[in-house]
Amino acid sequence: MKKIYFQEVGLRDGIQVEASLVPLEIKIKWATELIGSGIDQIQLGAFVRADKVPQMADTEELFRHFGRGGKPGAAELSALVLNEKGLERGMKCGVEVFCMGSSASETHSRENTGMGSDEAALRIAAMAKEALKAGKKVRASVQSAFGCGHEGPVPAEKVLTIVKKYLEAGVRNVGLSDTAGHANPHQVGQLFQAVAELDPAAELSCHFHNAYALGLTNCCFALAAGVTYFETSFGGLGGCPFIKLPSGNVCTEDLVHTFQRMGIRKDVKLETIIAVARDAAAFFKRELPGTIMKTGSIVDFKGEE
Amino acid sequence: MKKIYFQEVGLRDGIQVEASLVPLEIKIKWATELIGSGIDQIQLGAFVRADKVPQMADTEELFRHFGRGGKPGAAELSALVLNEKGLERGMKCGVEVFCMGSSASETHSRENTGMGSDEAALRIAAMAKEALKAGKKVRASVQSAFGCGHEGPVPAEKVLTIVKKYLEAGVRNVGLSDTAGHANPHQVGQLFQAVAELDPAAELSCHFHNAYALGLTNCCFALAAGVTYFETSFGGLGGCPFIKLPSGNVCTEDLVHTFQRMGIRKDVKLETIIAVARDAAAFFKRELPGTIMKTGSIVDFKGEE
Numbered sequence: 001m002k003k004i005y006f007q008e009v010g011l012r013d014g015i016q017v018e019a020s021l022v023p024l025e026i027k028i029k030w031a032t033e034l035i036g037s038g039i040d041q042i043q044l045g046a047f048v049r050a051d052k053v054p055q056m057a058d059t060e061e062l063f064r065h066f067g068r069g070g071k072p073g074a075a076e077l078s079a080l081v082l083n084e085k086g087l088e089r090g091m092k093c094g095v096e097v098f099c100m101g102s103s104a105s106e107t108h109s110r111e112n113t114g115m116g117s118d119e120a121a122l123r124i125a126a127m128a129k130e131a132l133k134a135g136k137k138v139r140a141s142v143q144s145a146f147g148c149g150h151e152g153p154v155p156a157e158k159v160l161t162i163v164k165k166y167l168e169a170g171v172r173n174v175g176l177s178d179t180a181g182h183a184n185p186h187q188v189g190q191l192f193q194a195v196a197e198l199d200p201a202a203e204l205s206c207h208f209h210n211a212y213a214l215g216l217t218n219c220c221f222a223l224a225a226g227v228t229y230f231e232t233s234f235g236g237l238g239g240c241p242f243i244k245l246p247s248g249n250v251c252t253e254d255l256v257h258t259f260q261r262m263g264i265r266k267d268v269k270l271e272t273i274i275a276v277a278r279d280a281a282a283f284f285k286r287e288l289p290g291t292i293m294k295t296g297s298i299v300d301f302k303g304e305e
Numbered sequence: 306m307k308k309i310y311f312q313e314v315g316l317r318d319g320i321q322v323e324a325s326l327v328p329l330e331i332k333i334k335w336a337t338e339l340i341g342s343g344i345d346q347i348q349l350g351a352f353v354r355a356d357k358v359p360q361m362a363d364t365e366e367l368f369r370h371f372g373r374g375g376k377p378g379a380a381e382l383s384a385l386v387l388n389e390k391g392l393e394r395g396m397k398c399g400v401e402v403f404c405m406g407s408s409a410s411e412t413h414s415r416e417n418t419g420m421g422s423d424e425a426a427l428r429i430a431a432m433a434k435e436a437l438k439a440g441k442k443v444r445a446s447v448q449s450a451f452g453c454g455h456e457g458p459v460p461a462e463k464v465l466t467i468v469k470k471y472l473e474a475g476v477r478n479v480g481l482s483d484t485a486g487h488a489n490p491h492q493v494g495q496l497f498q499a500v501a502e503l504d505p506a507a508e509l510s511c512h513f514h515n516a517y518a519l520g521l522t523n524c525c526f527a528l529a530a531g532v533t534y535f536e537t538s539f540g541g542l543g544g545c546p547f548i549k550l551p552s553g554n555v556c557t558e559d560l561v562h563t564f565q566r567m568g569i570r571k572d573v574k575l576e577t578i579i580a581v582a583r584d585a586a587a588f589f590k591r592e593l594p595g596t597i598m599k600t601g602s603i604v605d606f607k608g609e610e
Contacts, residue, residue: 147603147606148608150608150609151608151609152603152606152607152608153607153608182603182606184563184566184567185525185563185567186567187567210596211600212559212562212563212566212596212597212600212603213521213556213559213563213596213597214521214563216518216519216521216522217521217522217525217563220490220522220525220526221525247600251518254517254518257517258489258490258517258518258519258522261489261517262489262490262491262492291515291517291518292517292518295516295517295552298452298457298487298517301452301457301487302457302458303453303455303456303457303458304455304456
């Protein structure tokens with residue numbers, strides 16, 4: 001079986017819509033612990049306008065902190081960039097993996113970027129090329145790949161057209177994002193198989209939301225379809241502010257727990273992630289959607305003592 | 306593809322642990338609506354001691370009501386029976402399907418019945434034989450089939466030994482119940498395939514709990530493994546009072562929604578089930594675990610008007 005990679009996006013997709021600003025020192029604490037858990041990649045933030053997304057205003061400072069030797073493990077540090085300006089900022093402060101994407105939904109694409117799907121995809125492909133040329137890793141994703149809160153169903157051909165543009169730009173890691181939470185297990189299998197047929201060597205990445213209760217389910221079907229990169233958020237925090245029914249990301253510790261129950265990636269320190277999720281619930285002063293942070297792990301449960 | 310059957314157990318497994326007693330007229334209202342939704346089977350109650358499970362005290366009356374021509378649709382009426390006494394009571398009042406089972410966990414079995422797994426399974430096999438002889442349908446299930454809150458892992462051989470006893474007694478519909486919520490998707494596929502190998506013509510039934518967030522996921526993997534009968538509870542009500550971490554059943558309307566998104570059983574009136582779930586939340590005066598009762602359905606969502 002191929003190696004599975006966990007990509008923590010809680011510090012970006014998880015908290016970006018939270019009204020309470022998370023202070024830099026708390027972000028550093030959470031990131032330090034998450035990196036120490038042995039997950040594979042952590043998204044520290046996004047290079048976006050601070051006036052539009054104040055929660056992401058200290059992304060440079062976070063990268064400077066961890067770039068100066070503050071990184072306690074092997075996790076790669078990634079950031080989201082939306083445009084050339086963001087890419088430029090990220091290039092200057094030690095981003096190892098650039099995450100970027102464009103939407104397969106015309107409405108969602110225009111709402112996010114002012115551009116239609118085709119134009120936005122070409123722009124992302126050009127940005128990806130530039131980052132790759134500079135020796136950076138890139139994940140390029142197709143947003144609203146499984147359906148759109150405005151448009152409803154999104155044709156698979158639209159998704160595959162965008163993926164082709166990414167592959168032609170030299171991208172190796174291709175993501176499909178279920179921005180609105182519309183994906184169903186059959187569709188997940190079919191769409192990832194279609195992407196794999198475009199380039200059997202591509203690394204497949206998935207990003208699901210729980211709007212209709214299928215986040216974990218879709219991850220498990222993605223796993224069965226050959227996906228090896230999983231973007232999730234500790235505590236199940238998050239949701240896209242631009243979609244109609246915002247709802248949480250797949251919860252990191254719930255997915256790690258599920259996979260470890262099947263014998264996958266038992267090296268990851270689940271208890272560390274659970275502790276961060278509980279800390280986040282205390283910080284935000286509310287119950288978070290994650291399950292395992294409440295039940296505790298049964299990964300190695302062998303019966304009562 | 307084989308036909309999929311929905312088996313509503315909310316009026317039994319869903320409410321049996323609720324402290325607020327549901328009056329007979331409310332049960333009749335909910336059952337009438339659920340039957341009208343086009344689901345395939347509804348469990349009206351259990352023939353157990355009224356002093357031990359007061360919520361089930363009016364099971365006879367419910368059967369008498371629906372047996373007297375009060376049944377508005379084609380749904381079969383089922384009941385849970387734990388022992389010969391319960392079977393006898395059920396025989397007298399129009400039960401169409403008897404649901405019964407024994408546990409693959411010694412500890413769980415002794416706690417529920419005072420008997421070990423082998424003895425309990427033989428007793429259930431004998432009861433099944435008697436009900437079948439009387440012309441009744443029977444579902445015989447293995448409880449704690451995927452793990453036990455006390456014992457941890459349960460060997461597959463223990464499960465299969467019990468299934469063999471059921472099959473030898475003439476049972477056609479065999480269920481595996483994840484009483485503690487320990488099942489994982491790989492295990493679900495493997496164990497149901499092993500049961501199917503014992504008798505390829507057996508009807509496979511599943512009953513999952515959400516304790517570790519995998520109820521819907523395991524249903525979808527059960528579907529992929531050839532399971533055609535799904536026991537669920539409207540609103541996601543329920544949980545077994547005897548296990549360590551009680552938690553809800555898979556939510557009926559969430560599963561129907563998931564399956565309908567994949568084109569399965571679109572004849573079922575999802576909105577009717579959602580209405581009952583919302584009614585139950587109002588009755589119990591709290592938020593229930595179901596998702597689709599909160600988001601609404603996107604089964605046929607074709608975009609904004």
